Amino acid sequence: MASLDPLDLFDIQSQLSEEEQMIRDSVARFVDEKALPLMAECFDQGRFPKELIPEIADLGLLGSSLEGYGCAGLNGVSYGLICQELERGDSGLRSFVSVQSSLCMYPIHAFGSEEQKQRWLPDMAAGQVIxxxxxxxxxxxxxxxxxxxxxxxxxxxxxxxxxxxxxxxxxxxxxxxxxxxxxxxxxxxxxxxxxxxxxxxxxxxxxxxxxxxxxxxxxxxxxxxxxxRLPGVVGLKGPLSCLSQARYGITWGPIGAAIACLKEALDYTADRELFKRPLSSNQAVQIRLADHARRITLAQLMSLRLGRLKDAGKVHPTQISMAKWNNVRMAIDIARDCRDLLGGSGITLEYVAIRHALNLESVITYEGTETVHQLVVGRELTGHNAF
The missing domain is CATH 2.40.110.10 (Butyryl-CoA Dehydrogenase, subunit A, domain 2)
Structure with missing residues (x-):
């Protein structure tokens, strides 16, 4: 039998359309060729790589799921894959695109006047207005x-x-x-x-x-x-609907961070020899790596199903909450454990695990803490609001 892809054990790629695969691959190339060479230095210096904004815009990643006004009009799964690949580079990249797209362009598109849409959205899609x-x-x-x-x-x-x-x-x-x-x-x-x-x-x-x-x-x-003033909405449903858009993207983004950490750990444990054998031949190491792959696979399946529900107009906010809770928890646990598998090397920015682990401390907090999303699911199950 043919070997499985260790980063896609259930061949989830085969469930993507040709267009979805093409979008994922184009963003992956951008991350590999342009973003990753900068990210460790940017993290160390505490700066956002503004020089990447023009190419991010040229790829159509800003407001990618919106229709018209210079936006790409992609489906929800494609937007999710964009978030996954950007966060494989760094959570800061995905956060930039997520805020621009889901929290700023979306409310103008959904609740703004036609004059507001014409004034702001084309320039925002082009990266000329942030x-x-x-x-x-x-x-x-x-x-x-x-x-x-x-x-x-x-x-x-x-x-x-x-x-x-x-x-x-x-x-x-x-x-x-x-x-x-x-x-x-x-x-x-x-x-x-x-x-x-x-x-x-x-x-x-x-x-x-x-x-x-x-x-x-x-x-x-x-x-x-x-x-x-945005004339199309009054009340908390306005900002909360924006958060649902952003949280959806966050269900995909940490998968990319976890994949980056697992790939690094697989490479490191295969090359690192200890007690005259590679670390990857150790049972304890294999059990940990296998658990990482299991949890990534479950997150991939959850986000893909969520994306298909979104594209069918059937997604529920509670489903987004469960996926955000599950997938960010998955990623932060894997990033921390991969950091440990790297030993002392894992605390340096030469490797990605510590950077992702630290970033995910924010991702698990913003757009609703883990506890908030647990209580959203609990409310759905019991009918009682425990907030």
Whole structure:
């Protein structure tokens, strides 16, 4: 019998269409040839590789699942595969594309006026305008309903006050999609970076997502024209629907990180000799590697099924929560264990495991902590809200 692909034991690739495989392979080449040579240095220096944005845009990866306005109009599985390959490079790369696509372009596409769509989406798809998403607040975390940022009408404008925390792309962004409490309910606003009273500051001294921009946003009597208000939604369903889009991509991304760690561990244990035999001939090592492959396979099957449900218009937020919980937990456990299999070498940036393990500490926290997603599933099972 032919040998199986150790990174795809159930031949899940055969369940992808020719277009889906082509998209995955093109992003994989970009990651291998352009991104990976930079990522260890970027992580070490604490900088996002902005020089990659033009090629990311040229590949059609920004707003890839949206229709029209210069967007590629790909299906959900293709978007998932994009996230998988980008995070195989680094969580910071996938976070950049995820925020731009799911948290900034999506709400303009879903809730914006035609004028807003025409003004912003083509330039965002081309990487000429970068966005960030302002929902999380310093005191709020997992409780977005406890929002303090507010906007009050003033003639044809709104006066915006408040602060947002842990904002990917914040100081990189040209616009911020900011959610604020109003007398009518929570609404979204497109806040442009040159509006007086708007300030973005980088969060420094991070030990995770170092190759990503993370910021604080401050709004001090920022005057926002009503033309910059997203007219198509009022209430938390607006930002929560954006989070569902982003969380879907996150179910795929950590699979890429886990695959990168497993491949590295397979290569290392095959080459490393200890007690006159390769590490890979050791039973304890094989059991650990086999468990990694099992968990990656289960995550691959879960995300593929989730993608097919999404493309059929049948996906449920609880299913996204279960996949996010399962797949990020899978990846962080594998990254940590692969770091251990590498011994002392595993603590250096010459290898990818420590970088992925540290990044995944953020991924398991943002877009809903592991506990939040467990409680979402628990609520579905029991009918009781334990938040």
């Amino acid at each position: 966005g960030c998403f302002g929902l999380t607040e310093p005191h709020g975390g997992s409780d977005p309903a406890n929002m303090k940022t507010h906007a009050k009408r003033d003639g044809d404008d709104w006066i915006l006050n408040g602060a947002k925390m842990w904002i990917t792309n914040g100081t990189l962004a040209d616009i911020a999609i900011v959610w604020a409490r109003t007398e009518e309910g929570i609404q979204g606003f497109i806040v442009e970076k040159d509006f007086p009273g708007f300030e973005a500051r980088d969060i420094r001294s991070k030990m995770s997502l170092r190759a990503s921009v993370t910021s604080e946003l401050y709004f001090d009597n920022v005057r926002v024209p009503d033309a910059n």
